[in-house]
Amino acid sequence: MRDSGDLDKLVKVxxxxxxxxxxxxxxxxxxxxxxxxxxxxxxxxxxxVSSVGKFxxxxxxxxxxxxxxxxxxxxxxGTAALHICLKLAGVEQNDEVLIPSFTxxxxxxxxxxxxxxxxxxxxxxxxxxxxxxxxxxxxxxxTEVKRGHCYNKITGRxxxxxxxxxTFGHPVDLDPLMEICANYHIELIEDAAESLGSYYKGQHTGxxxxxxxxxxxxxxxxxxxxxxxxxxxxxxxAKFAKHITTTAKIPHKWAFNHDQIGFNYRLPNINAALGCxxxxxxxxxxxKKRALADSYRKVITEVDCVSFMVEPEFAxxxxxxxxxxxxxxxxxxxxxxxxxxxxxxxxxxxxxxxxHKLPMFAEYPKMDLTIAEGLEMQxxxxxxxxxxxxxxx
Amino acid sequence: MRDSGDLDKLVKVxxxxxxxxxxxxxxxxxxxxxxxxxxxxxxxxxxxVSSVGKFxxxxxxxxxxxxxxxxxxxxxxGTAALHICLKLAGVEQNDEVLIPSFTxxxxxxxxxxxxxxxxxxxxxxxxxxxxxxxxxxxxxxxTEVKRGHCYNKITGRxxxxxxxxxTFGHPVDLDPLMEICANYHIELIEDAAESLGSYYKGQHTGxxxxxxxxxxxxxxxxxxxxxxxxxxxxxxxAKFAKHITTTAKIPHKWAFNHDQIGFNYRLPNINAALGCxxxxxxxxxxxKKRALADSYRKVITEVDCVSFMVEPEFAxxxxxxxxxxxxxxxxxxxxxxxxxxxxxxxxxxxxxxxxHKLPMFAEYPKMDLTIAEGLEMQxxxxxxxxxxxxxxx
Ligand SMILES: Cc1ncc(COP(=O)(O)O)c(C=O)c1O
Ligand SMILES: Cc1ncc(COP(=O)(O)O)c(C=O)c1O
Numbered sequence: 024m025r026d027s028g029d030l031d032k033l034v035k036v037x038x039x040x041x042x043x044x045x046x047x048x049x050x051x052x053x054x055x056x057x058x059x060x061x062x063x064x065x066x067x068x069x070x071x072v073s074s075v076g077k078f079x080x081x082x083x084x085x086x087x088x089x090x091x092x093x094x095x096x097x098x099x100x101g102t103a104a105l106h107i108c109l110k111l112a113g114v115e116q117n118d119e120v121l122i123p124s125f126t127x128x129x130x131x132x133x134x135x136x137x138x139x140x141x142x143x144x145x146x147x148x149x150x151x152x153x154x155x156x157x158x159x160x161x162x163x164x165x166t167e168v169k170r171g172h173c174y175n176k177i178t179g180r181x182x183x184x185x186x187x188x189x190t191f192g193h194p195v196d197l198d199p200l201m202e203i204c205a206n207y208h209i210e211l212i213e214d215a216a217e218s219l220g221s222y223y224k225g226q227h228t229g230x231x232x233x234x235x236x237x238x239x240x241x242x243x244x245x246x247x248x249x250x251x252x253x254x255x256x257x258x259x260x261a262k263f264a265k266h267i268t269t270t271a272k273i274p275h276k277w278a279f280n281h282d283q284i285g286f287n288y289r290l291p292n293i294n295a296a297l298g299c300x301x302x303x304x305x306x307x308x309x310x311k312k313r314a315l316a317d318s319y320r321k322v323i324t325e326v327d328c329v330s331f332m333v334e335p336e337f338a339x340x341x342x343x344x345x346x347x348x349x350x351x352x353x354x355x356x357x358x359x360x361x362x363x364x365x366x367x368x369x370x371x372x373x374x375x376x377x378x379h380k381l382p383m384f385a386e387y388p389k390m391d392l393t394i395a396e397g398l399e400m401q402x403x404x405x406x407x408x409x410x411x412x413x414x415x416x
Numbered sequence: 417m418r419d420s421g422d423l424d425k426l427v428k429v430x431x432x433x434x435x436x437x438x439x440x441x442x443x444x445x446x447x448x449x450x451x452x453x454x455x456x457x458x459x460x461x462x463x464x465v466s467s468v469g470k471f472x473x474x475x476x477x478x479x480x481x482x483x484x485x486x487x488x489x490x491x492x493x494g495t496a497a498l499h500i501c502l503k504l505a506g507v508e509q510n511d512e513v514l515i516p517s518f519t520x521x522x523x524x525x526x527x528x529x530x531x532x533x534x535x536x537x538x539x540x541x542x543x544x545x546x547x548x549x550x551x552x553x554x555x556x557x558x559t560e561v562k563r564g565h566c567y568n569k570i571t572g573r574x575x576x577x578x579x580x581x582x583t584f585g586h587p588v589d590l591d592p593l594m595e596i597c598a599n600y601h602i603e604l605i606e607d608a609a610e611s612l613g614s615y616y617k618g619q620h621t622g623x624x625x626x627x628x629x630x631x632x633x634x635x636x637x638x639x640x641x642x643x644x645x646x647x648x649x650x651x652x653x654a655k656f657a658k659h660i661t662t663t664a665k666i667p668h669k670w671a672f673n674h675d676q677i678g679f680n681y682r683l684p685n686i687n688a689a690l691g692c693x694x695x696x697x698x699x700x701x702x703x704k705k706r707a708l709a710d711s712y713r714k715v716i717t718e719v720d721c722v723s724f725m726v727e728p729e730f731a732x733x734x735x736x737x738x739x740x741x742x743x744x745x746x747x748x749x750x751x752x753x754x755x756x757x758x759x760x761x762x763x764x765x766x767x768x769x770x771x772h773k774l775p776m777f778a779e780y781p782k783m784d785l786t787i788a789e790g791l792e793m794q795x796x797x798x799x800x801x802x803x804x805x806x807x808x809x
Contacts, residue, residue, distance in 0.1 A: 055460050063456060063686075067448050072641040072690065073634020099492050099642065102680040128663055128674050135677045138531075241466020241684075248465040248684030249492065270521055277754055277765040281521050283776050284528045287495040291634070291641030293456075294684065297465065361670055372670040383676050 024359050029328040033347070034363045036322035037405055040315070042414060047368040051344060053246045054409040057304045062296035074269070076292030078299050083252070085302050090219075090227040092235070092254040094261030097290040097298070098268050101216040101238025101251035105133035105186075107268055107288065108234035108253055111260050112210040114139050114183045119175055119388065121185040121209070123153050124377040125395040129238075130188055130214050131378045140180065143379045143389035146398060150335050151346070152195030153187040154394065159203050161390045166207060173207045178388060184210040189218035189228050191404070192244070192343035193334055197223050197231045212236070215254070219244050220309045220341035229254040234264070239294075244308060244343055244409075245301035247294040309341055311412030316342040319405070323347060328356075332402075344404045346374075352400035360403055371405045374398060417752050422721040426740070427756045429715035430798055433708070435807060440761040444737060446639045447802040450697045455689035467662070469685030471692050476645070478695050483612075483620040485628070485647040487654030490683040490691070491661050494609040494631025497644035498526035498579075500661055500681065501627035504646075504653050505603040507532050507576045512568055512781065514578040514602070516546050517770040518788040522631075523581055523607050524771045533573065536772045536782035539791060543728045544739070545588030546580040547787065552596050554783045559600060566600045571781060577603040582611035582621050584797065585637070585736035586727055590616050590624045605629070608647070612637050613702045613734035622647040627657070632687075637701060637736050637802075638694035640687040702734055704805030709735040712798070716740060721749075725795075737797045739767075745793035753796055764798045767791060 024030075041048055066072045079097055086095035098104050114120055116138035122130045124143035134141045144161070147154035166173050166182060173182045185204060187195040197213075204211045211231060215221075216238035218228040229235035234257075239250035253264045266272075271285030290298075316333075323331040330348050334340035349356055357373060364371040377399050379389045417423075434441055459465045472490055479488035491497050507513055509531035515523045517536035527534045537554070540547035559566050559575060566575045578597060580588040590606075597604045604624060608614075609631035611621040622628035627650075632643035646657045659665075664678030683691075709726075716724040723741050727733035742749055750766060757764040770792050772782045 053463050053465060055463065055465075059460050060457060063460065064453065066641075067452050067456065070446050070448065072446060072448075073639060074642060100680050128665075128672070128678070129680065132663070132677055132679070246466060248459075248686040249467060249680075249682060270525070272521075276758070279521070279766075279768040281769075281774055281776075284525055285521070286525070287493050287522060287642075289642060291687065293641040293686070293690070297686070365669065373672075375672040376674075381674055383674075 024355065027359060029326055030356060030360055030363070033323065033326045033329055033360065034367065036326060037319070037364065038367060038369060040318045040322050041369065041406060041411060045368070048370060048406045049408060050370045050372060050404060050406055051242045052408045052410070053241055054308065058300040059297055062300050063293060066293045066296050072293040073291055074289045076295070078292050078295035079290060082295040082298045082302070085299060086252055089302060089305065090229050090254060092227070092229050093256045094254070094258065096253040096261060096264045096268060097295055098251045098253060098288040099290055100249045101236055101240060102129040102133060103288040104236035104251035104253045105129060105214060106136045107264055108212045108236050109133055109137050109139070109184060111263055112184050112212055112233050117180060118183040119178065119180045120183060121158070123188055123395065124379045124389065124392050125151065125190070125374065125398050126188045126214070126378060127375055129216070130186055131384055139183070141378065141384055141387055142182065143387065143392060145390055145392045146395045148394060150193050150195045151190035151332065151398065152193065153200065155196055155199035155203060157390070159199070162203065162207055168208055171208050173209050175388065182209055184212050186212045186214050188214035189221055191332070191346055192218050192221045192341035193332070194218060194221050194223040194228050194338040194340065196335070196337065201231060217243070217343045218341060220305055222339040224337050230256065233257065234260060239298055244341055245298065245305055247290065247298040247301070250290050250294050250298060308409045311409045312342045312407065315407065315412035316345055319345050343407065345407045347403050347405060349401040352397040354400045357400055357403060364405070369406060371403050374402045374404070417748065420752060422719055423749060423753055423756070426716070426719045426722055426753065427760065429719060430712070430757065431760060431762060433711045433715050434762065434799060434804060438761070441763060441799045442801060443763045443765060443797060443799055444635045445801045445803070446634055447701065451693040452690055455693050456686060459686045459689050465686040466684055467682040469688070471685050471688035472683060475688040475691045475695070478692060479645055482695060482698070483622050483647060485620070485622050486649045487647070487651065489646040489654060489657045489661060490688055491644045491646060491681040492683055493642045494629055494633060494644035495522040495526060496679070496681040497629035497646045498522060498607060499529045500646055500657055501605045501629050502526055502530050502532070502577060504657055505577050505605055505626050510573055511576040512571065512573045513576060514551070516581055516788065517772045517782065517785050518544065518583070518767065518791050519581045519607070519771060520768055522609070523579055524777055532576070534771065534777055534780055535575065536780065536785060538783055538785045539788045541787060543586050543588045544583035544725065544791065545586065546593065548589055548592035548596060550783070552592070555596065555600055561601055564601050566602050568781065575602055577605050579605045579607050581607035582614055584725070584739055585611050585614045585734035586725065587611060587614050587616040587621050587731040587733065589728070589730065594624060610636070610736050611734060613698055615732040617730050623649065626650065627653060632691055637734055638691065638698055640683065640691040640694070643683050643687050643691060701802045704802045705735045705800065708800065708805035709738055712738050736800065738800045740796050740798060742794040745790040747793045750793055750796060757798070762799060764796050767795045767797070
């Protein structure tokens with residue numbers, strides 16, 4: 024490739040921020056250096072590995088305490104959490120739900136599980152997440168509010184909810200989004216799958232939505248193997264979330280009665296045990312992740328054609344996945360970088376294919392998506408494991 | 417209660433078959449006495465706790481080998497397994513699916529997740545599962561086959577599948593059921609959630625359906641904390657099942673493309689590790705469960721008003737949950753027994769409330785359900801853990 028000088032320099036500086044003695048550096052691997060084994064062993068020794076057990080209760084309490092959201096309901100993964108958040112926010116068959124096109128597939132799939140239709144919105148460079156100003160202008164043009172509901176004038180369908188996603192741990196600008204939601208009678212659900220440990224104006228993400236979803240997949244800041252949680256400040260929604268994720272069984276000393284179609288979305292106790300141990304270490308993990316981001320930032324600033332994604336000014340990010348942005352969208356350059364980095368054993372990847380480009384979502388409504396289209400061609404993620412920040416502390 | 421003599425005798429004999437030194441005897445608790453520790457610790461030590469890892473692959477291979485079904489796909493639980501079985505068998509929105517009314521809620525819920533309608537069928541005393549002869553007569557009356565599909569003449573809807581469930585581990589009579597499926601162009605899906613280790617005419621359950629579902633919930637013969645598996649002898653369905661349960665992502669060195677709406681139904685590696693260790697012990701577990709069933713049978717035979725459920729003559733059962741049947745349905749007697757046993761710390765429970773009696777399924781189609789209605793009032797399950805069979809070997 025011509026003009027690859029800057030890119031080659033970038034590969035060098037990224038490499039310089041990473042340990043030199045490893046053949047392969049993963050994008051994000053978990054770190055188990057706390058009470059993981061002790062808690063898991065306790066599950067095996069007592070036989071409490073499954074759907075009830077003290078670690079599930081404790082993990083829920085610990086999550087509520089950590090995030091400052093009143094209630095946390097542990098579930099089997101982040102996708103399940105999103106599904107239930109949408110359902111409990113009242114999303115019904117044939118509703119539309121606004122989501123970023125620039126997101127992981129789970130956000131769109133969860134909308135589909137409700138029989139609803141994802142409606143794709145653009146992102147902004149500042150946060151990589153939903154652009155509230157662009158959204159506001161768009162809604163002004165295409166919607167009307169009737170009898171307390173927001174309708175898409177073009178499709179005739181109700182727009183029931185919006186799901187901002189805190190991309191790679193960087194919080195979206197929530198204040199203007201909440202204002203939009205209030206004005207248009209749209210429910211706010213935060214996809215906080217990537218943002219445990221991230222704060223918007225001093226408050227933990229997940230506090231702003233009617234309900235919010237966390238993920239503890241193996242690649243996240245902390246992991247339970249597979250797992251997720253629903254967060255909500257609404258007591259009765261929290262009760263409902265617990266009920267419907269545990270087959271909607273009515274408590275009784277022996278009878279099996281269920282009062283509605285429920286789900287088996289429970290998190291097993293053994294996975295919750297892992298989560299309790301991981302959560303104890305989260306503050307330490309975040310310090311190390313920030314140290315790694317810092318050293319990336321310092322060296323990447325030296326390179327001309329790119330920038331390093333830093334937290335928005337109103338936020339404190341968990342720096343879940345570090346991201347480099349080409350100054351201009353350029354898929355050739357992006358792929359050159361990806362090839363070079365991966366060839367050197369530095370695992371890196373582009374962001375997701377935009378949702379509106381996937382065959383099953385191609386016909387769904389969308390606004391102008393210029394920024395998202397650019398991001399797809401200009402962003403790459405680089406190794407971000409906690410362990411990589413330990414030498415950088 | 418009048419005439420409680422026999423029942424009181426029953427409580428005594430059940431108690432005599434159980435260890436006398438325990439305050440509380442659970443209905444079914446897991447047993448970890450193999451390589452559980454070692455395998456789970458390996459996951460923690462290597463960091464492979466999540467969605468990929470060697471134990472997932474190995475558990476799938478071990479399950480295929482054990483059951484004799486060509487392919488096993490590990491998933492997050494039995495409910496998810498059933499959902500995907502139905503989907504892959506071609507169950508679509510507004511189809512009807514025949515299921516026993518006498519089953520656990522998951523069978524009916526999974527049908528609902530497909531947007532399809534459960535159509536309730538009766539059970540037979542021999543197996544506690546679907547009665548093929550009654551079903552055959554019923555289908556002759558209410559269906560017609562047009563262009564290779566079976567239609568319910570009354571509702572006009574297509575009947576796409578039938579899901580027999582092997583209740584408490586006792587296999588249903590599969591041969592006549594398969595004949596019905598062939599004649600009426602109905603797909604057979606086995607709900608084998610309760611029947612790992614159970615054989616029909618020498619072949620493991622799960623070999624007869626187009627696809628079948630297993631569960632490894634904490635109360636099952638073996639457990640993974642939470643978990644399940646899809647079994648199928650069809651190679652291409654197996655590939656499809658793996659694909660759609662792992663977000664339908666197209667393999668690529670870095671790109672995120674998904675070709676359809678998929679699910680996050682993966683079993684985490686740490687849960688699969690547990691499964692591998694448990695499966696190694698299954699043969700031993702089955703011997704102990706059979707020993708326990710044997711000692712129950714011997715003492716319960718002495719009591720007049722009841723019988724002990726034994727495996728059908730064509731089957732070898734895993735005796736997952738032992739069951740006592742009152743000779744005649746009698747809810748007062750049933751509840752008397754339940755009270756007495758539970759009061760003594762001998763955990764026992766009735767079977768499930770029949771599906772067609774639950775509010776969300778009350779309006780759905782059903783045949784005459786006399787046997788199921790009786791079973792609800794005459795059956796109770798008594799403690800069945802592996803460990804209880806250890807003193808009885
Ligand atoms: C933005 C986003 N939403 C949802 C999810 C779904 O979480 P899970 O993988 O735990 O189902 C993820 C993570 O995978 C994610 O990154
Ligand atoms: C008959 C039947 N079907 C399905 C399931 C669902 O399995 P799981 O609990 O693993 O989702 C179970 C067990 O709970 C069951 O007994």
